[in-house]
């Protein structure tokens with residue numbers, strides 16, 4: 001159990017846990033791993049996902065309405081860990097559900113469930129002392145977001161905080177300004193950001209937000225270790241009957257690397273246009 | 274101490290490593306994409322604060338455009354009717370656009386202009402902050418987009434028309450309960466997306482640093498004036514100050530200069546809605562069925578939430594108080610006991626609208642009516658030498674639709 005990207009580019013698959021239900025999320029995660037996902041990000045549904053676009057908002061709303069809780073997400077994590085000992089597992093949450101349980105108890109339970117790292121959407125490095133302490137005590141990797149708007153000074157702090165617990169994960173580079181799931185013209189942002197980040201870290205860099213097909217993945221693979229696919233998967237799940245979701249997502253993940261071979265010419269800029 | 278000097282003085286405790294803490298509360302909890310913008314804002318605001326030209330321009334507009342200073346009015350008939358303390362009203366309802374919100378909108382509008390931002394966004398609940406922001410954008414020649422919950426657009430319809438007339442684009446928000454919290458979510462999504470070109474005029478003492486401090490400072494003028502006015506009128510400080518608390522901007526503005534005057538009781542009034550159960554009110558400080566510390570929309574404060582950390586829905590007859598969290602400075606004042614927080618039901622607020630209208634000829638906003646209701650409740654228990662000051666944050670024009678329905682003003686019967 002560790003976060004590593006053996007094939008290039010690595011694939012990080014985001015799932016809103018409990019959409020459509022907890023068992024299906026588990027099955028989808030297993031299928032994603034079997035079809036090449038290196039890391040699963042288990043998203044904790046939250047009532048007010050202000051960094052998310054409509055697709056993940058809807059998924060979150062459905063899961064919250066079903067009563068899915070952070071503790072349920074940990075149960076799913078544990079099941080995935082038991083079934084796939086080598087996969088990377090990241091808990092992905094807004095801060096409030098974590099604060100509600102308590103940062104220290106949550107980190108302990110996350111470690112018990114076999115989680116490798118935690119990403120909190122609205123946790124910035126300046127506020128992270130107590131959080132990093134709890135991660136360190138439980139040998140968990142902190143995954144921080146880095147944004148195209150982050151000046152170098154912040155990227156340096158993010159790089160340092162990412163190593164602060166002694167358990168390495170990756171740095172999550174946001175491909176462009178904006179919320180999850182929307183398309184954009186500003187694709188130069190991603191490569192520029194990754195280049196700037198490299199000055200400060202040797203950790204793998206995963207690029208996410210708006211990455212939705214094999215062409216995007218191939219393009220990201222030219223300058224980063226991994227691509228994060230979120231809304232595209234969540235949207236697919238929304239459109240697929242629950243009993244077929246694992247198969248459909250598995251096939252989708254498998255095909256994401258199709259375009260990643262050397263024959264693929266189109267860069268990320270072309271992909272976005 | 275001069276006003277400018279007082280405003281520059283910082284009160285954060287040195288023990289706090291991070292910016293914008295009020296005791297344990299406040300801070301910055303936002304997606305990283307916004308951090309550069311918050312840092313830019315912090316620097317620009319500090320520079321503006323230290324610049325006499327900024328204050329001169331703002332004070333000039335507050336005076337000649339918005340109508341400051343606002344009157345401190347002795348509500349004689351109301352006081353005599355209740356037969357207890359003397360009630361004074363700080364008349365923020367007399368300001369241009371009809372509520373205290375213009376104090377902050379002017380301040381942030383000038384700041385945005387100084388920062389070279391041409392595109393302005395804001396959220397609004399009751400529509401008063403949206404109207405104030407749209408007004409300032411018209412005044413300064415800025416582009417304006419206002420996010421407002423669909424539910425609030427319906428219940429505060431006149432303000433929607435005012436914003437559009439002023440040239441703002443009003444974007445209806447349907448997510449969640451389609452009220453203030455959801456409008457803030459959508460405004461934040463816009464800001465994350467357009468952060469390079471856009472200034473977010475947050476409308477209450479909420480959100481991430483520097484907003485709670487900045488918004489409070491733009492409203493401090495309320496208590497700076499009121500303190501002087503009451504001393505002139507009565508030769509002594511008031512015994513109590515009462516203000517309604519949505520996000521907490523009018524209340525913190527009305528309280529702030531009196532914080533060191535420990536003889537002055539500070540009372541915040543939250544929306545008690547239609548019951549004490551979660552979802553029936555917006556009383557974050559209510560003992561049972563109230564809020565617990567958490568993080569919502571960028572700040573650590575009291576939050577109405579369930580035991581899984583999902584934000585609770587809220588209810589209030591007043592859109593401006595209908596919000597699940599509260600400004601972090603109020604959380605600190607609550608915990609320290611320097612201010613106390615009570616709640617007032619929808620019904621009591623509606624009754625207070627009628628009482629104030631018919632004793633004084635002043636129709637308060639439903640939000641402000643919560644503060645009036647608390648004054649009505651406690652005044653009879655106080656001595657006739659006691660002075661209660663109510664911050665009348667806004668006027669009731671926007672509420673005519675609700676009032677006509679709830680108070681049966683359409684002709685048939687009467688309310689008493």
Ligand SMILES: Cc1ncc(COP(=O)(O)O)c(C=O)c1O
Pocket residue numbers: 372373398399400401402476477478517518519520521522523524592593594638640641666667668
């Ligand atoms: C007249 C009036 N009073 C009070 C409020 C509540 O806001 P705050 O608590 O920030 O003063 C509003 C908000 O819309 C309002 O319009």
